Amino acid sequence: METVALIAIAVFLFTYALIVDERIHRAVAAMLGAAIVVFIGIVPWEALLEYIDFGTIFLLLGMMIIVNTARGSGLFEYIAIRTAKLAKGSPIRVLVLFALVTAVVSAFLDNVTTVLLLTPMLLYIAKVMKLNPIPFLVTEIFASNVGGAATLIGDPPNIMIASSAGITFNEFLIHLGPIMVIDMAILLLMMYLIYGRSMKVSPEKRQEMVRTLNGLDERAAIVDRSLFNKSVAVIGFVVLLFFVHNRIGEILHFILPFVDPAMGLEPAEVALIGAAIILFWSRQSPEEIFEKIEWPALFFFGGLFVIVGALVETGIIANIATVMVENVGSTGEAMFIVAWFAAIASAIVDNIPLTAAMIPLIHDLGATMDVYPLWWSLALGACLGGNGTAIGASANVVVIGIAEREGVGISFVDFLKIGMLVLFVTVAVGLGILWLKFAV
Amino acid sequence: MGYSSSLIQRKFRDIVGRRYESVLKEYSEFLLTEEEVLVPEVRSILVPLDFFVHDITDEAIDVLSAYDATISLAYITDAGVVELLERALNQSSTEEFRAKKEEYGRRLLDRTAAKLKEHGFSTQTRMFVGHKGDDVVQMAKNHDMVALCRRYADGESTDVSISPIVLRICQRVETPALIY
Numbered sequence: 001m002e003t004v005a006l007i008a009i010a011v012f013l014f015t016y017a018l019i020v021d022e023r024i025h026r027a028v029a030a031m032l033g034a035a036i037v038v039f040i041g042i043v044p045w046e047a048l049l050e051y052i053d054f055g056t057i058f059l060l061l062g063m064m065i066i067v068n069t070a071r072g073s074g075l076f077e078y079i080a081i082r083t084a085k086l087a088k089g090s091p092i093r094v095l096v097l098f099a100l101v102t103a104v105v106s107a108f109l110d111n112v113t114t115v116l117l118l119t120p121m122l123l124y125i126a127k128v129m130k131l132n133p134i135p136f137l138v139t140e141i142f143a144s145n146v147g148g149a150a151t152l153i154g155d156p157p158n159i160m161i162a163s164s165a166g167i168t169f170n171e172f173l174i175h176l177g178p179i180m181v182i183d184m185a186i187l188l189l190m191m192y193l194i195y196g197r198s199m200k201v202s203p204e205k206r207q208e209m210v211r212t213l214n215g216l217d218e219r220a221a222i223v224d225r226s227l228f229n230k231s232v233a234v235i236g237f238v239v240l241l242f243f244v245h246n247r248i249g250e251i252l253h254f255i256l257p258f259v260d261p262a263m264g265l266e267p268a269e270v271a272l273i274g275a276a277i278i279l280f281w282s283r284q285s286p287e288e289i290f291e292k293i294e295w296p297a298l299f300f301f302g303g304l305f306v307i308v309g310a311l312v313e314t315g316i317i318a319n320i321a322t323v324m325v326e327n328v329g330s331t332g333e334a335m336f337i338v339a340w341f342a343a344i345a346s347a348i349v350d351n352i353p354l355t356a357a358m359i360p361l362i363h364d365l366g367a368t369m370d371v372y373p374l375w376w377s378l379a380l381g382a383c384l385g386g387n388g389t390a391i392g393a394s395a396n397v398v399v400i401g402i403a404e405r406e407g408v409g410i411s412f413v414d415f416l417k418i419g420m421l422v423l424f425v426t427v428a429v430g431l432g433i434l435w436l437k438f439a440v
Numbered sequence: 441m442g443y444s445s446s447l448i449q450r451k452f453r454d455i456v457g458r459r460y461e462s463v464l465k466e467y468s469e470f471l472l473t474e475e476e477v478l479v480p481e482v483r484s485i486l487v488p489l490d491f492f493v494h495d496i497t498d499e500a501i502d503v504l505s506a507y508d509a510t511i512s513l514a515y516i517t518d519a520g521v522v523e524l525l526e527r528a529l530n531q532s533s534t535e536e537f538r539a540k541k542e543e544y545g546r547r548l549l550d551r552t553a554a555k556l557k558e559h560g561f562s563t564q565t566r567m568f569v570g571h572k573g574d575d576v577v578q579m580a581k582n583h584d585m586v587a588l589c590r591r592y593a594d595g596e597s598t599d600v601s602i603s604p605i606v607l608r609i610c611q612r613v614e615t616p617a618l619i620y
Contacts, residue, residue: 022450077466116459120467216471223466296454390448394455401452402460404445412444 004042005314011036012357015307019353020391027296030303037310051309052302055163055268056156060298062271063153066238067113068292069278070231076117077221078228079105084125084213089206091199094125096188099139103147103184107154108239111144111395119402128212129205133408135195137399138415142187142387142422144395149383150180152267153242155393156301157346157355157382162267164359165375169242169267175376179433183384183426190422230282238274245270304356312360321364331370332439335377336431338362342381343427347388347419355382373438380430388423390415482507482616486583488576489515489548491541492603493589496552500587500620501559507585513552514579515545515567518593522569542567573605573612580613587618 015033019026037043043051070076083101087093098118105114122140126133148155152162152172161167201209222228244251249263265273279286311317328334338358346354355378362374386393390400390412396419400410452460485504487496504511517538526534549565556563568575572593580586586609594603602619610617 022447022454025454026451027454074466112455116456116463120463120471124467124471220469292459294457296457390444391451397448397451397455400448401456404448404452405460409445412448 002314004040005316007040008037008042008310008314008316012307012311015303016349016353020349025296027300027303030300030307032303034303034306037306042310042313043306047309047313048306051312052305053160053163055266056160056305057298057301058268059153059159059163059271060156060301061293062268062273062275063110064293065275065289066234066271066278067110068289069227069275069282069284070235071113071117071292072223072284073225073227073231074221074223075228075231076105076113077121078218080118080121081213081216081218081221084121084216085218087125087213089129089201089210089213091129091131091201092192092196094122094129095136095139095191095195095199098122098136099143099184099188099191102140102143103150103180106144106147106395107151107180108235109153111148111155111393112398115140115144115395115398116402119399123403123406123408125209125213128209129201131201132198133403134410135191135199137403137408137410138418139187139191139195141393141396141399142191142419143184144399145383145386145393146180146183146187146426148395149183149379150177151242153271155351155383155386157351158379159267160301160352160355160359161375161379161382164363165371167375168246170246172379175434175437176379176430179380179430182433183429186425186429187422190425194418227282227284230278234274234278234281237277238270241265241270241273242267301352301356304353308356308360311357317360318364321361321367324361325365325368328369330439331373332435334365334369335373335435335439338374339377339381339427339431339434342378343385343388343423346382346385347392347423350391351382351386351393354385358382373434376434376438377431380434381427384426384430385423387426388416388419390419392419482509482584484583485509485511485585485587486576486579487511487513487552487587488572488579488592489513489545489552489589490517490572490592491544492591492594493548496555496587496589497620500618501556503618503620504561504587505559509561509584511556511561511563512579512583513549513556513563513565514576515549515565516572516575517541517545517567517569518572519569520571573608576609577612580609580615583615585616585618586613587620590619 011033015029018024018029024032038048079101083097084094087097102114102118118140119137122136123133126136145155149158150173152158152167152169158172162169162172241248245267246264248265249259249261252259252263253261279289324334324337328337342354342358358378362371362378365371365374386396390396390410396415400415403410485507522534522538525537529537545567549567553563553565576586588606588609590602590606592603593605606619610619
């Protein structure tokens with residue numbers, strides 16, 4: 001093997017080890033790795049611009065602007081209080097309703113923001129009911145990852161896959177949406193069977209909770225009524241635009257005949273259009289909103305793309321693809337390997353760097369086989385694999401981190417036991433459905 | 441802190457940054473604290489009255505009715521004023537002043553007690569010459585709550601400010617205080 005290839009592998013492994021360990025900020029680790037491969041000329045400037053997936057970065061950027069603007073209105077707190085009140089003092093209903101709300105919001109908005117804003121409310125409810133908050137929190141984590149897997153914009157791995165493979169929003173909804181609905185039902189059933197018995201409360205406690213929650217005024221959570229209405233309208237419009245992003249030309253052509261009917265919008269363009277509209281309409285200070293953009297996350301993605309690009313440049317990904325093609329007999333077999341490898345590796349490495357490394361591999365496999373089903377296997381494995389361990393996905397880290405700060409310890413091993421069970425059941429069910437769809 | 445716990449905290453810090461602190465601040469605006477969630481047990485409420493308190497408002501009665509408590513009405517005539525009058529006026533004038541004050545106080549106590557009874561409260565009444573601030577703080581130690589009219593010990597001012605004595609009582613009592 002050539003020296004440059006060995007260096008590319010070493011940088012890749014070293015950077016991923018740093019990302020897993022996180023002693024150095026993940027963004028810094030990714031940028032350092034990228035700097036090394038650029039400095040020694042493995043990834044030249046022209047190639048660097050090709051490897052950095054601006055579709056992913058701009059989509060994340062646009063959605064961050066929308067979410068951070070909407071956040072200032074109190075929208076998420078409003079949703080949290082309304083959900084809590086709907087439960088009417090029943091712990092099981094709290095668990096189910098919060099899981100459903102988390103899944104739906106995660107499907108359309110950033111998972112981290114969703115759980116960041118719902119977790120304090122769940123901890124508060126558990127405290128009022130004097131119940132162990134762990135069942136609520138772990139269910140929220142799983143729901144966030146399952147819900148996020150349902151759409152193109154729900155989870156970073158899906159965004160990366162869609163941007164690289166040119167898959168549309170509706171394709172995600174058609175192929176992964178129903179799977180995630182089934183997985184969500186299974187997840188809720190599992191949580192009920194595991195935790196249901198520990199969630200019984202006396203009628204007095206239930207009354208106390210209803211009284212306390214009724215004392216909360218969801219309208220008080222709305223900091224800015226005008227911004228609240230505008231945020232809901234823009235988010236609704238953006239989601240609508242995602243549904244038709246690849247056919248927007250056909251629609252616009254009716255109103256504006258000069259628009260090419262064949263024109264489509266990339267998901268990143270939709271997000272940036274939404275960001276521009278909300279900034280213009282809400283009159284929020286752009287400086288303040290831009291300050292809230294998670295720049296480290298964007299640089300993290302950029303660095304990862306370059307490090308993986310070094311593996312592509314040196315032919316390592318192509319070699320792995322060749323080995324895989326030689327040993328894989330059918331599409332079904334490839335789907336099985338990709339889904340389970342992605343699921344288990346995501347649980348260890350974190351699903352974002354894992355997906356970044358898997359995408360060029362699947363592109364290379366495309367030379368000899370139909371890789372369309374493999375994209376779904378990768379999305380399924382990477383998103384649901386995040387449920388496996390406490391560090392498998394960002395949502396897990398955020399919920400467990402908040403819990404720990406509030407004095408509720410969820411140990412790595414305790415999470416692993418239930419997380420792996422959820423991972424295996426949900427991936428097996430999802431892969432079974434994909435297999436019936438594409439391999440039979 | 442074990443490795444996994446410190447790993448989670450490192451990752452949490454890198455993913456969330458300072459956003460969690462701002463989320464907590466936003467929630468603290470409308471979520472009750474643990475202390476606020478506990479409904480204090482209130483069995484007796486002290487309601488001080490004087491020449492400047494003409495009535496107990498319906499809004500105050502609404503709030504007090506949330507507790508199943510006995511209300512102690514205390515009419516206090518300021519000892520300093522009585523002492524000053526004793527020095528400035530003759531014996532019979534001072535006695536006349538005292539009698540008129542007592543008559544006024546008794547009528548106010550009876551009227552207020554009757555109004556509270558109409559709302560289902562059980563009441564106790566008491567009238568004495570003392571210090572309007574110190575005596576209320578002392579008596580509050582034997583009650584679970586104090587309800588103070590904002591004009592108590594203030595005078596006949598027409599503005600809506602709260603009497604300085606009321607504010608001082610609120611600072612000194614350890615029981616919850618309601619200002620009406």
